Amino acid sequence: MSTPSPTNSSQGLSVRPGAGSNLPPPPARNRAFGSTLQLLALCPLLAVSDTVVKALGFSVLVLVIFPLATLLFSGVRRWLDDAIVLPASLLVTAGLVTAAELFMRAWFHDLGAWFGVFLPLLAVNIVVIDHIQTSDLDRRTALIRSVRIALGIALTLIALGLARELVGRGSLLSGAATLFGSWGERLEIKVFSVDMGFLLAMLPPGAFISLGLLIAARNWWRGRNQRVI
Amino acid sequence: MATPADKRHIAVPTATLAIIAAVLTVGLVTFANLTRDRIARNQQVWIKQHLDALVPPQSYDNDPLVDTTEVTAPDLLGTTTPVTAYRMRKAGLPVAVAIRSIAPDGYRGPLELLVAIAPGGQLLGVQVIRHDETPGLGDAFENRDAGWLDKFRGLSLTKPPQQRWTVRRDGGDFDAFTGATITPRAIVKAVRRTLEFYQGNEDRLYRDGQPR
Numbered sequence: 001m002s003t004p005s006p007t008n009s010s011q012g013l014s015v016r017p018g019a020g021s022n023l024p025p026p027p028a029r030n031r032a033f034g035s036t037l038q039l040l041a042l043c044p045l046l047a048v049s050d051t052v053v054k055a056l057g058f059s060v061l062v063l064v065i066f067p068l069a070t071l072l073f074s075g076v077r078r079w080l081d082d083a084i085v086l087p088a089s090l091l092v093t094a095g096l097v098t099a100a101e102l103f104m105r106a107w108f109h110d111l112g113a114w115f116g117v118f119l120p121l122l123a124v125n126i127v128v129i130d131h132i133q134t135s136d137l138d139r140r141t142a143l144i145r146s147v148r149i150a151l152g153i154a155l156t157l158i159a160l161g162l163a164r165e166l167v168g169r170g171s172l173l174s175g176a177a178t179l180f181g182s183w184g185e186r187l188e189i190k191v192f193s194v195d196m197g198f199l200l201a202m203l204p205p206g207a208f209i210s211l212g213l214l215i216a217a218r219n220w221w222r223g224r225n226q227r228v229i
Numbered sequence: 230m231a232t233p234a235d236k237r238h239i240a241v242p243t244a245t246l247a248i249i250a251a252v253l254t255v256g257l258v259t260f261a262n263l264t265r266d267r268i269a270r271n272q273q274v275w276i277k278q279h280l281d282a283l284v285p286p287q288s289y290d291n292d293p294l295v296d297t298t299e300v301t302a303p304d305l306l307g308t309t310t311p312v313t314a315y316r317m318r319k320a321g322l323p324v325a326v327a328i329r330s331i332a333p334d335g336y337r338g339p340l341e342l343l344v345a346i347a348p349g350g351q352l353l354g355v356q357v358i359r360h361d362e363t364p365g366l367g368d369a370f371e372n373r374d375a376g377w378l379d380k381f382r383g384l385s386l387t388k389p390p391q392q393r394w395t396v397r398r399d400g401g402d403f404d405a406f407t408g409a410t411i412t413p414r415a416i417v418k419a420v421r422r423t424l425e426f427y428q429g430n431e432d433r434l435y436r437d438g439q440p441r
Binding site: 098113 | 241249250260267268271272363366
């Protein structure tokens with residue numbers, strides 16, 4: 001059997017070694033835990049997926065911080081004793097996330113206020129994922145992998161943001177001014193008018209339900225494709 | 230006894246961690262310095278917007294963002310940490326004080342309010358400047374029931390009388406929003422307490438820390 005079955009494929013939510021990928025398969029010991037841990041690591045991020053604008057803003061941060069953390073860390077990795085790899089990576093990512101928080105407060109004040117505690121929490125996610133996925137790879141491979149994981153997280157967040165905002169508020173891109181400046185107000189779309197909206201979609205359980213549906217859709221899609229091939 | 234190899238085994242990783250921490254600290258301090266002014270300005274713009282919604286800027290001639298005082302009253306202002314009060318004056322005479330008091334018993338944590346009070350203890354208005362209430366229910370004062378906070382304007386400790394200074398469900402004069410009682414109850418209570426604090430501290434609020 002050459003194709004991995006959907007249940008134990010290594011890359012979790014979003015990134016999978018597609019046809020023509022030149023990435024080596026991750027070490028076997030990581031396969032079983034990788035996808036579960038990635039899923040768990042994603043959970044705190046779900047809080048910022050209730051509107052498209054929040055999801056977009058956070059995605060940009062993930063796309064910048066995650067590869068940057070990998071790059072910085074693989075730079076210092078060879079100087080590090082095995083015993084301090086974890087605290088050192090925690091230090092580096094915490095530092096990056098703190099800088100990102102200052103950046104948000106300086107240039108995207110309102111959007112940053114919405115992120116609240118979830119921006120600092122991103123440090124934990126990155127450390128967890130980084131530790132499983134890239135601890136024994138060379139710099140280039142590690143970087144490519146972290147970009148792909150970050151892209152996966154970003155796409156997941158945006159998909160959730162679209163679904164939750166549309167169902168929960170009947171709008172898209174509400175609050176766009178906080179991300180794009182004052183001209184962003186023109187981007188807001190009112191798809192349909194609701195008094196209270198479908199509240200469940202806006203609340204945290206809605207995030208988990210949406211994520212579950214998203215994963216189900218992905219598994220269904222993957223299973224179908226494999227049957228065709 | 231620790232051999233030299235053991236010592237090295239401990240000293241080197243410790244030193245490495247210390248160096249990483251030091252480099253990060255320097256980087257972060259530099260970045261914090263670069264962004265400090267901008268962040269402070271953002272905070273000022275943010276609070277000024279809320280102030281302007283409560284007290285028309287042309288009614289005073291000082292800078293309330295500079296003319297501030299810190300007050301602490303855990304029982305009445307809802308927090309053990311000092312709370313900022315912004316003072317507005319015209320030709321040196323008091324026009325209004327806006328107190329950043331806390332409603333500690335919101336549905337999902339404390340709400341931060343900005344309560345503007347005219348000399349004599351009449352409410353000029355109330356703004357909710359920070360909250361974590363349930364979207365679509367407890368945050369109704371933002372969109373769905375946007376006029377709700379306006380009803381505070383003109384009220385005082387005696388209007389309505391004390392026993393009616395609560396939400397309708399508790400026998401008071403204030404409507405709750407559809408589907409949420411806890412949030413309006415918390416806000417009403419906090420506003421009432423802020424007024425009580427003001428009554429006992431009016432002189433001090435205008436006088437304290439005044440630039441000479």
